[in-house]
Structure formats: structure tokens, C-alpha cells
Amino acid sequence: MQKDYILAIDQGTTSSRAIIFDRDLKPLTTAQAEFTQHFPQSGWVEHDPEDLWSTTIDMCQQALKALDINAGAIAAIGITNQRETTLVWDKHTGKAIYPAIVWQDRRTADYCRDLKAAGHEDMVAGKTGLLLDPYFSATKLHWILTHVDGAMARAKAGDLLFGTVDSYIIWRLTGQAAHVTDATNAARTMLYNIAEGCWDQELLDLFEIPAHMLPEVKDSSGHFGTTHDDLFDGAAIPILGVAGDQQAATVGQACFQPGMIKSTYGTGCFALMNTGDKIVYSSNRLLTTIAYQLDGKPTYALEGSIFIAGAVVQWLRDGLKIISSASETQALAESASDTEQVYLVPAFTGLGAPYWNADCRGAIFGLTRNTGPAEIAKAALESVAYQTRDLTEAMSADWHNTGETVLRIDGGMVANNWAMQMLSNQLGAPVDRPVITETTALGAAYLAGLAAGICAPPDEFAASWKLEKRFEPNLDRDYSDTLYAGWKQAVARLLHDPES
Ligand SMILES: Nc1ncnc2c1ncn2[C@@H]1O[C@H](COP(=O)(O)OP(=O)(O)O)[C@@H](O)[C@H]1O
Ligand SMILES: O=P(O)(O)OC[C@H](O)CO
Numbered sequence: 360m361q362k363d364y365i366l367a368i369d370q371g372t373t374s375s376r377a378i379i380f381d382r383d384l385k386p387l388t389t390a391q392a393e394f395t396q397h398f399p400q401s402g403w404v405e406h407d408p409e410d411l412w413s414t415t416i417d418m419c420q421q422a423l424k425a426l427d428i429n430a431g432a433i434a435a436i437g438i439t440n441q442r443e444t445t446l447v448w449d450k451h452t453g454k455a456i457y458p459a460i461v462w463q464d465r466r467t468a469d470y471c472r473d474l475k476a477a478g479h480e481d482m483v484a485g486k487t488g489l490l491l492d493p494y495f496s497a498t499k500l501h502w503i504l505t506h507v508d509g510a511m512a513r514a515k516a517g518d519l520l521f522g523t524v525d526s527y528i529i530w531r532l533t534g535q536a537a538h539v540t541d542a543t544n545a546a547r548t549m550l551y552n553i554a555e556g557c558w559d560q561e562l563l564d565l566f567e568i569p570a571h572m573l574p575e576v577k578d579s580s581g582h583f584g585t586t587h588d589d590l591f592d593g594a595a596i597p598i599l600g601v602a603g604d605q606q607a608a609t610v611g612q613a614c615f616q617p618g619m620i621k622s623t624y625g626t627g628c629f630a631l632m633n634t635g636d637k638i639v640y641s642s643n644r645l646l647t648t649i650a651y652q653l654d655g656k657p658t659y660a661l662e663g664s665i666f667i668a669g670a671v672v673q674w675l676r677d678g679l680k681i682i683s684s685a686s687e688t689q690a691l692a693e694s695a696s697d698t699e700q701v702y703l704v705p706a707f708t709g710l711g712a713p714y715w716n717a718d719c720r721g722a723i724f725g726l727t728r729n730t731g732p733a734e735i736a737k738a739a740l741e742s743v744a745y746q747t748r749d750l751t752e753a754m755s756a757d758w759h760n761t762g763e764t765v766l767r768i769d770g771g772m773v774a775n776n777w778a779m780q781m782l783s784n785q786l787g788a789p790v791d792r793p794v795i796t797e798t799t800a801l802g803a804a805y806l807a808g809l810a811a812g813i814c815a816p817p818d819e820f821a822a823s824w825k826l827e828k829r830f831e832p833n834l835d836r837d838y839s840d841t842l843y844a845g846w847k848q849a850v851a852r853l854l855h856d857p858e859s
Contacts, residue, residue, distance in 0.1 A: 361432065362431075362432055362433065362434035363382055363432055363434070364379050364380065364382075364433050365380045365384075365436075365804045365813065366379055366437070367380060367437045367439065368436065368437070368438045368528065369799055370441060370525075372461065373394075373396065374391050374393045376390065376391045376418060377391075377415070377419045377421065378390075379422050379433075380800075380808075382434075384804055384820075386795065386800070387426055388422050389422065389797070390418040390425060392414040393414075394406065395407065395410060397458065402464070403466050404460075404464040406458060406459040406461055408446055408459050408527065412528065415528055429592065430592055434808075435596065435598070435599040435807040435811040436599065437599065437601070437802075437804045437807030438583075438600065438601045438803055439525075439802065440523065440544070440604060441604060442462060442543075442603035442604060444461045444462050445459065445499040445500050446459045446522050446523070446524070447507075447510070447520070447521050448520055449513075449519060453530070453531070456510060456519065457506075459527075460499040460502065460503065462494055464493065464499065465493045465708070465709075465717055468717050470498050471492060474498075474565070483549065483565075486552045486561070487546070487549050487550075487553060488638065488648055490715060495548060495549040497562065497566045498566065500548075500568055504568070505567075511567070515569050517571050519572055520538055520574070521568070523547065523548065523603075525541065526540045526544070529583055529584055529598055532587065533585060533598070536585075539575045539576075539601075540576055540577070540601070541578065541579045541601040542576055542651075542652035542657055543602045543606040543607075543651060543652065544601070545558075545574075546649040547603060550562050550563060550573070553647065553649055553657070553659070558573050579610075579653065580651075580806040581599065581810050583599065584598050599811050600805070600809070602651060602802060604799045606631070607806070608621055608629075608770075608799045610651050610802035610803075610805055611769070611798030611800070611802030611805065612767040612769065612798050612802075613820055613821035613824040614632075614650075614767060615821050617633050617637070619767070620754065620766050621766070621768070622767070623769050623798070624769070624771065624773055626667075626673075627664065628743065628746065629662065629665070630662065630750045630754070631648070631650060631661070632660055633660055634758060635658060636656070636657075636659065637659060638659050643756050644712060644715055645661045645713060645750070645757060646662040646664065647659060647661060651806070663751075663753060664712050665747070665750070666711045667705040668743045668772060671703070671707075672688055672740075674705070675736055675739055679735070682736065686775070687736075688736045688775060688777075689777045691732060691736035691737065692737040692778070695733040695737035699725070699730055700842070702738055702742070702849035703735065703739050704721055704723075704724075704850055704853050705721050706720055706721045707720070707721050710854075712749070713749055713753045714749075719854055721853075722849070722852075722853050723735070724849045725845075740781060741781055742846075744778065744781045744782040744784070744786075747766075747782055747785070748786055748843060751786055765789050765790075765791055767791050767793065769798040779792065779830045780833065782830070783830035783831060783833075784832050784833065785839055788832070789829050789832075790830040791826055791828075792827050792828045792830070793825060793826060794827045805820060
């Protein structure tokens with residue numbers, strides 16, 4: 360049978376998606392299902408592993424049906440996923456021993472504080488490129504092993520396996536045959552030495568993790584396993600591409616040259632700058648990570664992670680109820696008074712890069728009797744631009760790039776022209792929106808297609824990247840800087856900086 364399609368699985372924080380691409384990487388159909396978020400205690404976020412699996416497999420079946428094709432026509436599967444989220448399962452029964460602890464979960468904040476106080480942060484950061492924060496998998500995995508009855512003993516006996524979401528989905532897709540991950544996902548666990556390209560014994564000792572629970576780490580494009588006969592009418596489909604979702608978006612945006620930046624605006628915002636084969640350690644509280652690994656060679660990136668971007672717009676809709684759909688924010692911002700300068704700092708769950716403060720909470724500054732929904736909506740959109748400028752300023756301080764920086768944007772929020780224009784004004788640089796904004800799935804499909812021999816090498820793929828709209832700065836630079844200074848002051852007040 361002619362194998363004309365690539366199936367990309369995007370297992371995200373709030374939904375699972377399956378997208379089928381043709382051989383030219385044109386998306387043909389998308390199936391998407393949301394699943395329940397569990398918040399058992401303040402600061403805790405969990406997913407039911409069965410939900411992650413069942414929505415994923417159901418969406419694959421639904422996409423095949425929508426396109427009316429047989430699974431046998433799929434040449435390869437590419438997987439991309441919410442990163443850091445931690446699962447532990449029994450290798451004999453396949454059953455997870457605890458819900459998936461989601462990347463947003465802050466339950467290990469005290470443990471991280473203790474490890475910092477004991478002086479481990481420099482060693483951890485030096486090996487992993489990450490900060491000692493609950494965000495990453497290691498402290499979540501330690502929590503499961505030390506809080507679930509008997510878990511540590513079973514792990515030591517070799518009965519339990521650990522994985523990020525990609526590993527868990529592959530384990531199930533392959534009928535429990537493959538326990539693998541890729542280097543980009545491994546780089547988010549805080550157990551992986553990004554310079555040496557291996558799990559690190561000193562880190563495993565620190566977090567008390569038995570090495571044999573860990574998956575084998577592979578290139579982002581290569582053979583991860585083959586789907587089990589029972590799943591797709593007997594078709595054995597090879598899984599040929601895997602990358603964490605922000606890294607997959609970096610690939611989908613063809614940010615293959617050092618200095619290129621992509622920024623994805625979904626629930627949160629994640630900006631990655633390619634730093635080539637150089638590991639750049641941040642002096643400005645950014646993360647160092649692996650952007651992708653091809654032919655055994657890692658390409659590194661600096662990453663800025665903002666926890667709330669599009670979610671602030673959801674809050675306007677579901678919390679404040681001043682809009683009924685996200686797109687209304689554009690007209691509201693356009694109609695807002697020029698003389699009111701309101702700042703909204705959306706620290707609903709603390710602040711991520713470059714502040715890394717888990718304890719602060721959101722605030723609105725500058726309210727007057729004239730402040731209404733339009734000014735609040737404008738301030739919400741502006742907060743996304745200011746937070747991105749925080750990241751790009753930190754990136755330029757870490758990476759002394761002489762060329763012009765262009766930011767490639769994607770994610771649901773980039774549909775908002777007002778917000779993207781504001782972003783360009785704040786950065787004082789062009790902002791490029793591509794024709795395909797489903798770049799995460801595109802990246803996963805490309806990695807799979809590359810290994811399948813269907814897709815062209817990276818330089819040719821990069822040449823096929825298509826611009827839909829470029830936003831250029833159109834506001835006086837001094838005025839933009841004054842607005843940004845106001846934002847910095849608002850954040851300083853929130854963090855109780857005595858200097859503010
Ligand atoms: N026109 C718009 N203006 C502002 N925000 C938007 C707009 N359209 C979507 N969003 C925001 O984008 C987010 C959805 O983007 P998406 O990439 O699907 O996110 P995720 O993959 O994280 O669920 C939502 O938080 C939504 O509020
Ligand atoms: O699932 P998303 O798109 O919210 O992405 C989550 C990130 O991978 C967390 O690091």
C-alpha cells in the first residue's frame with residue numbers, strides 16, 4: 360500500500376490532538392479532545408494517565424476516519440508532548456502507580472528549597488541547564504517514590520518504570536515493547552547531563568532514583584518502536600520522531616540557525632533561541648536545554664518559560680467574564696483610552712523566567728475611575744508583550760548576537776494582531792507569523808518524515824517555511840521603553856523589591 364501520510368500526535372496539557380499531514384507536510388485533518396484537569400490540593404495539578412492514553416488513541420482513530428484512510432497508509436508517527444509531566448508505572452501490569460504529576464504542579468517547592476539550602480543548585484544547573492524548581496521531573500519522581508506505599512522498594516527491585524508523557528504513550532503504542540524517550544524530553548527531567556548526553560549518576564543519587572527505571576534516550580528523529588498489531592487494524596506503524604512540544608515548535612518553525620528564536624503563545628509562552636552546538640549557561644535565569652538531536656548531535660537552546668500568556672485571556676473570559684470569546688480582546692484593546700496606563704501582572708501561579716518566584720500572585724496597578732473592561736483587556740494583552748521582552752532582553756544579555764533578531768511566533772494567541780503589533784513595538788524588532796501556526800505538530804511530523812526518508816533535510820525544509828505576516832515596530836522607541844519601565848516597576852512592587 361502507498362504510504363502517503365504522517366500522523367502527528369500532540370499530547371498537550373489540556374488536550375490531545377492527532378493531525379495527519381501529507382508527504383509535503385500539509386496538514387489535512389485534526390482531531391482534538393480535552394481531558395479533565397485534577398487539582399487535589401492547592402498548587403497540585405494531576406492528569407489521569409488513562410485519560411492521556413485514551414484521548415490520544417481515540418484522536419488517532421478519529422483523524423484516520425475523518426480522512427477516510429486506512430492506518431496502513433501512514434508511513435510514520437511523530438510524537439510531541441507536554442514536557443516534564445511525570446509518570447511511574449508497573450512494568451508487569453502496565454498500570455500507573457500514581458496519577459501523572461503535571462509540570463505546573465508546585466508540591467515539591469519545599470524539597471527544592473531544601474536542596475538549594477544544602478548547596479546543590481550549582482551542581483544541578485551545571486549538569487542539566489535547569490534551575491532547582493518544582494517545574495522539572497526529578498523532584499516529582501522523588502515525591503512519587505517516597506509517598507506512594509512501597510514504591511521505592513518496587514523501583515529498586517526493578518518493577519517500576521519512569522517516563523515523561525512521550526515515553527508513556529510510546530510504551531502503550533508499542534504494546535509495552537519500547538521504553539524510550541528522546542534527548543529533548545530527557546533534558547527536562549533534571550536527571551540528564553546535557554553536555555555528556557546521558558543520565559547522570561550524581562543526580563540520580565541526589566534525587567534517589569534507581570537508574571533502571573529510566574528510559575533509553577534517543578535522537579529526536581529515528582526509530583522509537585512500532586505500533587502493536589491490536590491498535591491500528593494490524594498495521595505496524597513505525598514511530599520515527601519524538602520531541603517535547605516547545606522543541607518540536609522550534610523545529611516546525613525551522614529555527615535551525617544559531618540566534619533564531621521562536622515563541623509559542625498558548626496557555627503559557629515558551630521562547631527558545633537556538634545556540635547551535637554551544638551550551639550557553641544563562642547569567643539571567645533562563646534555562647539551557649536541547650532544541651533537537653539529530654545523528655547523535657545535540658543542538659542547544661536558551662529557553663524562557665512564562666506560565667501565563669493566553670491563560671490571562673481565558674481569565675478575562677471565564678473569571679472576570681468581560682469577554683465571551685478570546686478574539687474580542689482585540690477590539691477592546693483598540694478602543695481603550697490612551698491616557699490610562701494600567702499594568703496587569705498575571706502571576707496567577709507565581710512568575711516563571713526570569714523571576715522564578717513561585718509565591719507571588721497576580722496584581723493590577725494604575726486603576727482609576729476611568730478604568731473599564733477595555734483598559735483591563737489591553738493591559739492583559741500588553742502583559743504578554745512585556746513578559747516576552749523580559750525574556751528576549753535576558754537572551755540578548757546571555758547571547759551576544761550582533762545580527763538583527765527576528766522572532767517567529769505561533770500558538771493560538773498569535774491570531775490577535777493588536778497583541779502581536781504590541782509585541783513587535785516592545786521588542787523593537789520584527790515579529791514573523793508563519794502560514795502554518797500548528798508548528799508543534801508540524802515539527803513532530805517533520806522529525807518522523809525525516810527518519811522515514813520522506814522529508815527533505817533541514818536546510819531544504821527551512822527554505823519551505825512561509826511567512827504569513829510580518830509585524831514591524833510602529834511606535835516611538837522612547838515611548839515603548841517608558842511603557843516597559845512601568846511594567847518593570849509593577850513587577851518589582853509585586854515582588855516586594857525594596858528598591859521599587
Ligand atoms: N484572538 C485571540 N486573542 C487573544 N488570545 C487568544 C486568541 N485566540 C486564542 N487565544 C488564546 O490562546 C490560547 C489557546 O492557544 P493554543 O495554542 O490552542 O493553546 P494550548 O495548546 O496551550 O491549549 C488560549 O489561552 C486563548 O485564550
Ligand atoms: O502543553 P502545553 O502546550 O501547555 O506546553 C507545556 C510545556 O511543554 C511545559 O513545559
